[in-house]
Amino acid sequence: MIKQRTIKKSVKARGIGIHSGAMINMTLIPADIDYGVVFKRMDVGGKLVRAHNAFVNEVVLSTSIENDGVKVSTIEHLMSAFSALGIDNILVELDSFEVPIMDGSSAPFIFLVQSAGIKEQDVHKKFFVIKDKVRVENNDSWAQIAPHEGFRVTLEIDFNHKKVKESGQSLSIDFAQKSYLKEISRARTFGYIRDVEYMREKNLALGASMDNAIALSDDDVLNEDGMRYDNEFVKHKILDVVGDLYLLGANLIGSYEGYKTGHLLNDQLLSSILSQPDTWEIKTFERDNSPIQFYSEDWQNSL
Numbered sequence: 384m385i386k387q388r389t390i391k392k393s394v395k396a397r398g399i400g401i402h403s404g405a406m407i408n409m410t411l412i413p414a415d416i417d418y419g420v421v422f423k424r425m426d427v428g429g430k431l432v433r434a435h436n437a438f439v440n441e442v443v444l445s446t447s448i449e450n451d452g453v454k455v456s457t458i459e460h461l462m463s464a465f466s467a468l469g470i471d472n473i474l475v476e477l478d479s480f481e482v483p484i485m486d487g488s489s490a491p492f493i494f495l496v497q498s499a500g501i502k503e504q505d506v507h508k509k510f511f512v513i514k515d516k517v518r519v520e521n522n523d524s525w526a527q528i529a530p531h532e533g534f535r536v537t538l539e540i541d542f543n544h545k546k547v548k549e550s551g552q553s554l555s556i557d558f559a560q561k562s563y564l565k566e567i568s569r570a571r572t573f574g575y576i577r578d579v580e581y582m583r584e585k586n587l588a589l590g591a592s593m594d595n596a597i598a599l600s601d602d603d604v605l606n607e608d609g610m611r612y613d614n615e616f617v618k619h620k621i622l623d624v625v626g627d628l629y630l631l632g633a634n635l636i637g638s639y640e641g642y643k644t645g646h647l648l649n650d651q652l653l654s655s656i657l658s659q660p661d662t663w664e665i666k667t668f669e670r671d672n673s674p675i676q677f678y679s680e681d682w683q684n685s686l
């Protein structure tokens with residue numbers, strides 16, 4: 384059978400919060416079968432917040448979840464790493480309202496999970512299998528998920544900047560053929576330096592720097608080392624999509640396509656799917672009959 388996964392032992396990381404600018408301690412802790420991904424706010428009495436679409440409360444700059452007035456922000460890059468490595472059950476302790484931004488990609492989280500080690504648990508892993516196409520639209524932007532034997536993300540962004548245009552605004556990644564770890568995980572978030580300056584004046588993005596983002600001037604990339612991939616911008620947006628989709632509560636079997644999507648549209652798409660139970664089902668697989676054997680070579684290689 385394809386088994387559920389957690390980590391072998393607890394691991395700690397420390398890093399800056401992009402919004403608060405404060406140093407944040409994060410501990411990843413192994414969890415029991417069927418536990419899911421759960422955040423624990425150590426600074427507010429150990430309040431728990433489940434990483435699921437039902438608890439999404441804000442999607443403006445990043446994806447936040449909230450339970451009983453207790454919020455956890457900027458979860459999408461960590462969720463993306465958990466999805467990529469197929470981690471079903473894990474507890475994430477934080478001493479702040481946000482996940483540390485690290486280098487603005489998911490690679491440090493991948494490294495953290497791999498250094499803890501991945502443990503298979505003796506029960507079937509649950510997959511979220513799309514049976515019928517679901518689509519949402521907002522002005523000219525749209526997102527949809529359709530049935531597919533595996534997991535594929537196809538995305539077109541429309542970012543009016545010379546370097547983004549040059550590097551390519553669209554990409555399709557079939558995770559049966561391409562490694563998330565190699566092709567996606569190192570792609571950093573990006574933004575205009577002038578927007579960061581504006582947000583700082585409003586006491587936002589206090590932790591943002593060239594250590595955790597690609598900084599854009601009007602027509603150039605300001606980071607001294609340049610870019611990590613030729614098409615790092617669209618790759619980062621795919622990284623975000625993978626993280627947002629993991630708020631379905633299980634690894635997706637389906638094909639996502641989007642045009643000019645963001646956390647808001649992804650949230651609407653997931654809510655729409657979850658409100659139509661005839662469009663999806665939860666399934667388990669044996670190794671030899673599963674679409675998952677060509678889902679991700681990363682899963683095999685990371686054990």
Ligand SMILES: [Zn+2]
Nearest residue numbers: 459572619623
């Ligand atoms: Zn992002």
